Amino acid sequence: MEYILHLFIFIVFYTLLAQSLNVSAGLTGLISLAHAGFYGIGAYTTAILSQQFHFPLWINLPIAMVVCLFVSLVVSLIALRTVNDYFIICTLGIQVVIFSLMNNWMGLTKGPLGISGIASVSLFGITFDHKISFLLLSLLFMVIVWYALNNLFNSAFGKTLLAISEDEIYAESIGKNVYQSKVVSFAISAVVAAIPGALYAHYISYIDPSSFTVTESIFILSIVIIGGMGNLTGSFLASTLMVVLPEILRFVGTPNNIAANVRQMIYGAILVLVMMSGSKGLGQFFTKMKSRIISSN
Amino acid sequence: MTQLIANIFITTLFYLLLANSFSLIYYPTKFFHIAHAVVITSAAYLTFLFANQLSLPFAVAVSAAIVGAVCIGLLCEILFYRPMRKRNAPALAYLIASIGLYTVLQNCISLLFGDDMKIIRTGQVTVGHEIFGAYISTIQITTMLVSVLLFIGINLFLQFTSVGKSVRAVSSNPNLCDIYGINSSRIILIAFGIGSALAALAGILSAMDTNLTPTFGFNLLLYGVVAMIVGGLGSTRGLVAGALLVATAQHLAAYYIDTKWMNGVTYIILILFLIWKPLGFSGVRLRKVEI
Numbered sequence: 366m367e368y369i370l371h372l373f374i375f376i377v378f379y380t381l382l383a384q385s386l387n388v389s390a391g392l393t394g395l396i397s398l399a400h401a402g403f404y405g406i407g408a409y410t411t412a413i414l415s416q417q418f419h420f421p422l423w424i425n426l427p428i429a430m431v432v433c434l435f436v437s438l439v440v441s442l443i444a445l446r447t448v449n450d451y452f453i454i455c456t457l458g459i460q461v462v463i464f465s466l467m468n469n470w471m472g473l474t475k476g477p478l479g480i481s482g483i484a485s486v487s488l489f490g491i492t493f494d495h496k497i498s499f500l501l502l503s504l505l506f507m508v509i510v511w512y513a514l515n516n517l518f519n520s521a522f523g524k525t526l527l528a529i530s531e532d533e534i535y536a537e538s539i540g541k542n543v544y545q546s547k548v549v550s551f552a553i554s555a556v557v558a559a560i561p562g563a564l565y566a567h568y569i570s571y572i573d574p575s576s577f578t579v580t581e582s583i584f585i586l587s588i589v590i591i592g593g594m595g596n597l598t599g600s601f602l603a604s605t606l607m608v609v610l611p612e613i614l615r616f617v618g619t620p621n622n623i624a625a626n627v628r629q630m631i632y633g634a635i636l637v638l639v640m641m642s643g644s645k646g647l648g649q650f651f652t653k654m655k656s657r658i659i660s661s662n
Numbered sequence: 663m664t665q666l667i668a669n670i671f672i673t674t675l676f677y678l679l680l681a682n683s684f685s686l687i688y689y690p691t692k693f694f695h696i697a698h699a700v701v702i703t704s705a706a707y708l709t710f711l712f713a714n715q716l717s718l719p720f721a722v723a724v725s726a727a728i729v730g731a732v733c734i735g736l737l738c739e740i741l742f743y744r745p746m747r748k749r750n751a752p753a754l755a756y757l758i759a760s761i762g763l764y765t766v767l768q769n770c771i772s773l774l775f776g777d778d779m780k781i782i783r784t785g786q787v788t789v790g791h792e793i794f795g796a797y798i799s800t801i802q803i804t805t806m807l808v809s810v811l812l813f814i815g816i817n818l819f820l821q822f823t824s825v826g827k828s829v830r831a832v833s834s835n836p837n838l839c840d841i842y843g844i845n846s847s848r849i850i851l852i853a854f855g856i857g858s859a860l861a862a863l864a865g866i867l868s869a870m871d872t873n874l875t876p877t878f879g880f881n882l883l884l885y886g887v888v889a890m891i892v893g894g895l896g897s898t899r900g901l902v903a904g905a906l907l908v909a910t911a912q913h914l915a916a917y918y919i920d921t922k923w924m925n926g927v928t929y930i931i932l933i934l935f936l937i938w939k940p941l942g943f944s945g946v947r948l949r950k951v952e953i
Contacts, residue, residue, distance in 0.1 A: 396754060443933050450694055450757055454887065455936055458929035461884075465926035583761055590758060622777075626769040633765030640759035641746055 370496035374568060376608045377503040378561045383588040383600035384514055385557035390586065391595035392523060393550040394530030398582045399440065399456040402463035403433050403555040405577030407562020409467060412480040412572050422486045422567055429559040437555030441548045448533075460582050467574040479573025486567045503564050510557055514597055517553070526550050527595065580629070587636045593645050602647045607632060666917055668796035673909035674902075675809035676864065680886030681893070681901050682816055683860030689833035689895075690846070690853045693756035694887065697738050698861055700767040703879035705731035705862030706869035707775055710782050728862040735858025738763060739851055747847075764880070772876040781873045782866075805867045812860060817898055819856075829853050881925065885912075888932045907931065 382404060389395040410429040414420045420428075444455045467474050474480065485492060486502065517523050525546050528536040537543045566572050588607055592599030611628035619627060680702075687695050708730045712723035742759060751759075791798055820826040828849045832839050836846040865879060885908055893904025908928055915927040 396758070443937055447936055449753060451891070451936070453754070453757055454694060454891070455933065457884075458888075458932045462926050462929045462933070465923065469920070469922045469926070580765075583765065586758075587762070623773060626772045630766050630769045633762040633769070636762030637742065637759050637766065640751065640755045640762065641742065641749075643749060643751060643755070 367496055370500055372608055372612060374496065374500050374503055376605050377500070377507050378565055379585070379588060379604035379608060380507055380601045381503075381510055381561040381564075382558060382585045383592060383604050384510060384597050385554050385560075386585055386589050387592075387595060387597060387600050388514060388517065388526075388557070389551045389554040390589050391593075392518060392530060393526040393547060395445075395547060395551055396453055396586065397444075397456040397551070397554070398453055398579065398586060399444075399460040399463065400554070400558055400585045401577045401579070401581035402460045403437065403558040404562045404565075404581070404585075405463065405467055405574070406433050406436055407559030408566040408572050408577070409474055409480070409562075410559070411563040411566040412483050413473065415483045415566070416480055419484065421484075422563060425567075426560065426563045429563045430556045433555045433559040433562075434552055437552045438548070440555075441551045445544065445547050445551070457579065457582075460579050464574060464578060467577060474574070477573060477575075479571055481571040483566050483570045483572070485570065499568055503568075506560055506564065510560065511597060511601075514557070518595070518597065522546070522549075530595075584629075584632060587632045590639055591632075591635055592647050593649050596645075596649065599647045599649070606647070664794050664796040666913060668793070668798055670906075670909050670913045672798070672802045672806055673913065674906045675806050675813075676868070677885055677889045677905035677909055678813055678902060679805075679809040679860060679864045679867075680882055681889040681905055682813055683857045683864060684883065684886045685890050685895075685901065686816065686829075686853050686857040686860065688890065690829055690836070690850050691743070691756070693753060694760065695738070695743075696757065696760040696883070697763040697767060698735070698857070699879035699883040700764055700771070701731045701735045701858045701861045701879070702865035702868075702882055703768065703771055703874070703876060704734055705865040706782070706874045706878075707771055707780075707876075709866050709869065710775070710780050710874065713782060714780075724866060727866060728859055731862035731865070732855055732858045734767070735854050735861070736851065739854040744847065768876055768880070775876065777876060779873050779875055782870050799871070801867065801871045805871065808863060808867065812863070816856070816860070825849070825852060885928060888928055891932060892935045 382400065386397065386400045389397055407429040410432045411422070411425040414425045414428060440456075440459050444452055444459065447455050468476055470476070486499070525536065525541050528541065529543055529546060533543055565576075584607070588603045589600060591607070592601070592603030610631060611624060614624050614627055615621075684695070684698055687698065705727050708727035709723050712718045712726050713720055716723075718726070738760075742763060743756060746756060746759065791800070791803070818826075820830055828839070828844050829852065831842075831844055832846045832849045832853075839846045839849070861883075864882065868878070868882060889904035889908045890901065891904070892907055893900030893902070908931060911927050911931050912924045915923050919927075
């Protein structure tokens, strides 16, 4: 039971990560490989504040979000000078720089040793140290984020972002401020990524740089792509699939060290297949199924 | 100090080889073939397999490894990129598919050989030759010779042979080439073959100089990519300058700060270049659209 709850919590984390990346990658077309970096910045800010100053989540989270906002503004100043392939390579570079800061800045992050002893979340005297209560808490965050992002996607600003991803020059020509909109969408992505970061730090109570590598960035991006670009429901479905699928391997009896490789091979292969078939991802498939069921009724 | 200069020199030539192998594929296809990293890694692992585990003669092992690695590069093109090109996939789809391919293939290598460090045995370890007060190993001398010869060779090939000219033609306009009867698909395949062979050599040389892990190709590839972007696209002199800058910065960082910051420094160079000199040394435009 504990184990299943643990999986659910991770589904929520990855849903939050994928949905936040969906704002910049899916909606605006800014495919970023630095997302695990922002996730990590959120987690590290929380961990340091919690361990050094014993702050609770309710103070850590806003601070982590502000830190992510500042970093993302700096990053977007750099990365948004480039387009398409170069944007991806540039964000990849930023991811490596963020990772090497986490891994090497011994004074602040303790390097590869990581930070341990992060307190669990408590509010009004209730401690969220049990898995069920923590799951409910993170579900609450997921619902809020989902609702907020859904509104964003359907807002006028969301339509502007969609227009930018489809035809940047046209969007510019009808008077939209393309650069500013890109910066805002990139910042929203980064700020929302701080939420799962902070939750992760409090939940696991120990973080080290190995959770925030390039591979993790690729994993989050593949969830977005598998779920469908710009599709929030798809991101949720894909996170569920990508978290549950490798666990099936565990039941089949694959040893742990092989399971990690096989997990990566699975998402790599799905990524290739989705790109080769040019499909719009799980979300689209789900909508199609739903409309078919409704029409058959 | 002479040692430092010698090291910078060797690394520059090595990165030049990497940048050369990557750019040969990048020019005609116009996408970042990330799975190229696996070609680098697999060549080294195949050498390890043939030379150490099957104990074949070293020359046979190396040639077989290069052939194997080239096959991987060609299969990537034939099985994945070519069908996508037929379907007119959007430009970013190639990059993402190649990231997926890289993930799959790299984990195959991890599964087959394990994640631990491997060393290709080549006789006893020697101190190296002393040249102007700097110690340089035989492998490093080989690396320098191979890099220089191949760099000159590839440039002559691109300038003077008809296939080389076709590669440049496809790089500048694939549609026009098809109209003029140059089979762009075949030319791209040739570029993949030569590029993969260069990458395989680079992988083997690097693995013999240091050691090999399943992910070492990725870092090497990215150094090559950074050298290419910093140098500016489509310029031979730019490539040399880019490789020199990356190698110098890395060695100075390792010497004056710490080796662990080498990666960070490399990407900071890339980022600085994208801010202040987004067109690289050569000044060829890299933005797709300019308003």
